[in-house]
Amino acid sequence: MESLHQDDDKRALRRSLRRQRQALSQHEQRLAAQRLCQQLKTLPEIRRARRISLYLPVNGEIDPMTLLPWLRKRKVEVYLPVLRPFSANALWFVAYHSGTPMVKNRFGIWEPDLRFGAQRRNRLPAWALDTLIVPLVGFDNSANRMGMGGGFYDRSLAFMHRPGPAPTLIGVAHACQQVASLPVEPWDVPLQVVVSDQGYVRRQ
Ligand SMILES: Nc1nc2c(c(=O)[nH]1)N(C=O)[C@@H](CNc1ccc(C(=O)N[C@@H](CCC(=O)O)C(=O)O)cc1)CN2
Numbered sequence: 329m330e331s332l333h334q335d336d337d338k339r340a341l342r343r344s345l346r347r348q349r350q351a352l353s354q355h356e357q358r359l360a361a362q363r364l365c366q367q368l369k370t371l372p373e374i375r376r377a378r379r380i381s382l383y384l385p386v387n388g389e390i391d392p393m394t395l396l397p398w399l400r401k402r403k404v405e406v407y408l409p410v411l412r413p414f415s416a417n418a419l420w421f422v423a424y425h426s427g428t429p430m431v432k433n434r435f436g437i438w439e440p441d442l443r444f445g446a447q448r449r450n451r452l453p454a455w456a457l458d459t460l461i462v463p464l465v466g467f468d469n470s471a472n473r474m475g476m477g478g479g480f481y482d483r484s485l486a487f488m489h490r491p492g493p494a495p496t497l498i499g500v501a502h503a504c505q506q507v508a509s510l511p512v513e514p515w516d517v518p519l520q521v522v523v524s525d526q527g528y529v530r531r532q
C-alpha cells in the first residue's frame with residue numbers, strides 16, 4: 329500500500345513539474361537556454377568532453393542545443409539518443425551532423441533516422457560516450473533525477489552500477505524543475521551534476 333501511494337505521488341509530481349516548464353514563454357525558453365549554455369561552458373566536465381550526447385527538447389524541456397556551435401568549434405563529436413529497435417525502453421546514441429537524416433519517433437521527438445543509425449559506424453552505446461547531457465523532469469538538492477518515466481536513460485546506463493568505464497552524466501533543467509528532495513529508486517543512475525539556467529547542484 330505504501331509504495332502504491334508513493335507511485336501516485338511520483339506521478340502527480342511529474343505532472344506538476346512538466347506543467348511548470350511548459351508554462352514558460354518562448355522568450356523565457358530562449359533566455360533560459362542561453363543562460364544554461366553560459367553555465368555549461370564554465371563546467372570542467374564539459375570542457376573535457378570529446379564525445380557527448382545532447383537531446384532535442386520537447387514539452388518545454390530546456391534546450392541544450394545552444395551549446396552546439398561551441399562544441400563544433402572544439403571538434404567535439406555530438407550524438408543524439410535514438411529509441412533502440414528490438415530492445416524495449418533503451419537508447420542508442422547516433423552521430424549528429426549536417427548530413428544526419430532526421431525523423432520523428434513515436435513520442436514526437438526528432439531523432440536520427442533508424443536506417444542511418446543502423447549502420448555501426450554512425451552509432452555508439454552509452455558506455456562509449458564520455459559525457460551525456462541528460463534530460464529530466466525534476467531534480468533535487470542532491471542532484472537526484474526524475475525523468476519522463478520510461479526508464480530509458482536508467483536502462484541504457486545500467487552498466488554504471490558495475491565497475492568499468494563511466495561517462496560523466498550532466499543533468500540539465502530549468503531552475504523551476506528543482507524540488508527539495510526526490511525519492512531515489514534502486515535503478516536510478518546518479519548524475520554528477522545538474523545544471524540549470526540559474527546555477528548548478530553537485531552530487532556530494
Ligand atoms: N528530449 C528528450 N528526448 C528523449 C528523452 C527525453 O526525456 N527528452 N528520453 C528520456 O527518457 C527518451 C524518450 N523517452 C520518453 C519517455 C516518455 C515519453 C512520454 O511519455 N511522452 C508523452 C506521450 C507521447 C505520446 O505517446 O504521444 C507524454 O509526454 O505524455 C516521451 C519520451 C529519449 N529521448
Ligand SMILES: Nc1ncnc2c1ncn2[C@@H]1O[C@H](COP(=O)(O)OP(=O)(O)OP(=O)(O)O)[C@@H](O)[C@H]1O
Nearest residue numbers: 474475476477478479480481482483486513515516
Ligand atoms: N536498469 C533497468 N532495468 C530494468 N528496468 C528498469 C531499469 N531502470 C529503470 N527501469 C524501469 O523503468 C521504469 C521507469 O523508471 P523511472 O520512473 O525511474 O523512469 P525515469 O528515470 O523517470 O525515466 P527516463 O530515464 O526515461 O527519463 C520503472 O518501472 C523501472 O522499473
